[in-house]
Amino acid sequence: MKTKIIGLVFVIVVAVGVYGFSLRQTAHTPVSSEGDDDAQKLADVADDTDQENVIYYKTITGYLATPHGTGPHPAIILIHEWWGLNDDIKDLAQRYADAGYVALTVDLYNGQNTTDPAVAQKFAGEVRGSTEEAFNNLRGAVEYLRARPDVDGDRLASVGWCFGGGWSYQMAVGNLGTKASVMYYGQFDPHDDFVHMRSAILGHFGEKDASIKVDNVREFQAQLKTASGAHEVYVYPNVGHGFANARGGTNVAYSAEAADQAWERTMIFLTETLK
Structure with a gap:
């Protein structure tokens, strides 16, 4: 098992929790585009995948992106930020599909999304x-993917960002059927039961x-050492929420x-844990 902490964090907690994780996020409002270069990159990825x-x-x-080929492929459940299921998360689904994964973006807001932080906070609240309906939603995503002939149901992972990072973590500690769970700046509870957890965490x-x-991150690291699995935790210097x-x-x-760097580490982690 390898658990890594890189860098030092000086932070102040925002404490609105559910099952040990927060549903608040730093307010970074999405914008519509990154310019011609990024648009072309996304178009190139879309050419190599199917979306529906x-x-x-x-x-x-939900939004599904699949790689070309019959498979069966490993699959990723992508969990959106507190803005909801928007084009940002759909673009990421295409990127994961281009890397060889069937990528399903779930919708915990039942069709709603926003660019207004106040509305996003309301949705998250x-x-x-x-929470039980949210867990059932994620269980439904697992069942849906396992029923697809192009998916290897034994090789499922979750990836989430911010609000979704906390839910990706919950998929791991709740043993919802994933072998790997990736959380980008999502909240966690270092006092959860990691001994019986069957998913590796990044x-x-x-x-x-x-x-x-930072104390919570360190405690999180220490508690993960009590669990089996190739858990990894990275702290990136000089960057904040939403990096x-x-x-x-x-x-x-x-x-x-x-x-x-986080993408490269995620690709390595998923390759190793979804063998």
């Missing part, structure tokens, strides 16, 4: 008030994130260097 809207749980519609945190305390989101607000939090 699918109903995966009750009447809830509604999920906080109905955590990405920013040194200057104002919503996660991996190229479309976040005015992009002051975005760090291409940290985002690229």
Whole structure:
């Protein structure tokens, strides 16, 4: 088992929790585009994948991106930020599909999304008030993927950002059927039961994130050492909350260097854990 902490975090916690994780986020408002170069990159990725809207749980519609080829492929459940299921998360689904994964973006807001932080906080609070339905939503995503002939149901992972990072963590500690769970600056509870957890965890945190305390990260690291599995936790120096989101607000939090490093580590982690 390898658990790594890189860098030092000086942070102040934002404490609105549910099952040990917060549903608040730093307010980085999405913008619509990154310019011609990024648009061309996304178009190139889309050419190598297939995309469609699918109903995966009750009447809830998610966005599915699949790699070319019959498979069966490993699959990723992508969990959106507190803005909801938007084009940012769909672009990420295409990127994961281009890397060889069937990528399903779930929708915990039942078709709603926003660019207004106050509305996003309201949406997140509604999920906080109905956590069992959110868990059922994620279980539905697992069942949907396992039923697909192009998916290897034994090789499932979750990836989430911010609000979604906390839910990706919950998929791990709740043993919802994933072998790997990646959390980008998502909240956690270092006192959870990690001994019986069957999913490996990869955590990405920013040194200057104002919503996660360094002491909690260190305690998280220590508790993960009690669990079996190749758990890894990284803290990226001189970056804050939302560092991996190229479309976040005015992009002051975005760090291409940290985002690229986190992506590379995620690819290695998923390859190793979804063998």
